[in-house]
Amino acid sequence: MSEIWTEKYRPKEFSEIKGQDEIVSKVKAFVEKGNMPHLMFTGPAGTGKSSLSLATVRALYKEKWRDNYLELNASDERGIDVVRQKVKDFARTKSISENFKIIFLDEADALTREAQQALRRTMENFTKTCRFILSCNYSSKIIEPIQSRCVVFRFRKLDKSAAFEILKHITEKESLEMDEKALEALYAVSEGDCRRMINILQACSNAKAITEDRIYSVVKSAHPSEVRSVLNLALQGSFSQAREKLLDLMLNQSLSGLDLIKAIQKEIPNLEAEERVRLKLIEKCGEIEFRLVEGSDEFIQLESLLATFMLAGMKK
Ligand SMILES: Nc1ncnc2c1ncn2[C@@H]1O[C@H](COP(=O)(O)OP(=O)(O)O)[C@@H](O)[C@H]1O
Numbered sequence: 001m002s003e004i005w006t007e008k009y010r011p012k013e014f015s016e017i018k019g020q021d022e023i024v025s026k027v028k029a030f031v032e033k034g035n036m037p038h039l040m041f042t043g044p045a046g047t048g049k050s051s052l053s054l055a056t057v058r059a060l061y062k063e064k065w066r067d068n069y070l071e072l073n074a075s076d077e078r079g080i081d082v083v084r085q086k087v088k089d090f091a092r093t094k095s096i097s098e099n100f101k102i103i104f105l106d107e108a109d110a111l112t113r114e115a116q117q118a119l120r121r122t123m124e125n126f127t128k129t130c131r132f133i134l135s136c137n138y139s140s141k142i143i144e145p146i147q148s149r150c151v152v153f154r155f156r157k158l159d160k161s162a163a164f165e166i167l168k169h170i171t172e173k174e175s176l177e178m179d180e181k182a183l184e185a186l187y188a189v190s191e192g193d194c195r196r197m198i199n200i201l202q203a204c205s206n207a208k209a210i211t212e213d214r215i216y217s218v219v220k221s222a223h224p225s226e227v228r229s230v231l232n233l234a235l236q237g238s239f240s241q242a243r244e245k246l247l248d249l250m251l252n253q254s255l256s257g258l259d260l261i262k263a264i265q266k267e268i269p270n271l272e273a274e275e276r277v278r279l280k281l282i283e284k285c286g287e288i289e290f291r292l293v294e295g296s297d298e299f300i301q302l303e304s305l306l307a308t309f310m311l312a313g314m315k316k
């Protein structure tokens with residue numbers, strides 16, 4: 001595994017960016033006109049913000065894209081002064097063949113309000129020669145004067161059909177086999193974050209056949225059917241069996257209490273129990289998660305959760 005798949009399969013063209021069709025077609029229209037305002041890409045991690053920025057500069061400048069593109073990360077650069085100096089150096093020379101160059105500033109929401117004011121002035125000073133693409137998780141953390149200078153695009157988590165399309169492409173290229181169950185499991189554990197999804201796939205890829213079980217073991221997440229069976233045992237009053245199975249999940253599959261609470265929380269809506277019972281259980285999960293974060297004994301807390309399940313089941 002000499003290469004990281006998220007880079008190997010990073011989209012180079014607009015058509016390779018999946019699940020953000022409306023955004024892609026609007027950006028493409030700017031490129032076709034050969035003019036572009038400042039842009040802001042906002043939304044969760046691993047949804048294609050950096051990739052679309054790259055596809056945009058490749059489409060604008062073709063093989064000369066490297067001369068016309070500067071990529072900065074607001075949280076690694078030591079402060080706004082470094083960002084400003086780099087922007088100045090880059091923007092000073094006008095692009096020889098093009099009207100403007102592009103600066104991609106990732107994690108712009110890491111900048112303080114004061115730093116954002118400085119960024120706003122920099123954007124104004126270089127507006128003749130440069131366009132900015134700002135990327136952030138939360139647009140609400142960006143000051144209004146910057147937002148109003150940009151066309152804002154809101155990226156969504158990848159939906160299932162986009163995710164499957166990406167997975168099918170990679171598994172074909174890497175000659176891997178993956179059945180429908182495994183695809184569903186990988187989509188469920190990665191929660192719409194494509195970077196996470198591809199990383200997990202690569203971690204599972206030492207065997208040719210990617211199975212559902214392999215995915216859950218790689219991400220150290222309990223198999224939903226096993227969690228469901230623990231919870232059902234407790235609800236039906238088989239406390240000692242439920243406890244044994246829970247211990248097995250913790251010890252043999254080395255899942256932490258927090259991993260398990262997350263898995264249990266996800267399964268509650270699928271349990272066959274009255275609404276009132278499910279609400280009570282969700283409430284209890286929140287309480288126990290808090291105690292685990294504070295450092296309580298994991299097994300005692302999880303046993304107490306099982307007891308709650310059992311009591312809830314008895315009152316039916
Ligand atoms: N919409 C998408 N279509 C295709 N691949 C994607 C998409 N979003 C993310 N990826 C994959 O995940 C990796 C990380 O995506 P990236 O564009 O850096 O996400 P972001 O900048 O939103 O955090 C990319 O290299 C690519 O392999």
Ligand SMILES: [Mg+2]
Nearest residue numbers: 049050106135
């Ligand atoms: Mg990014």
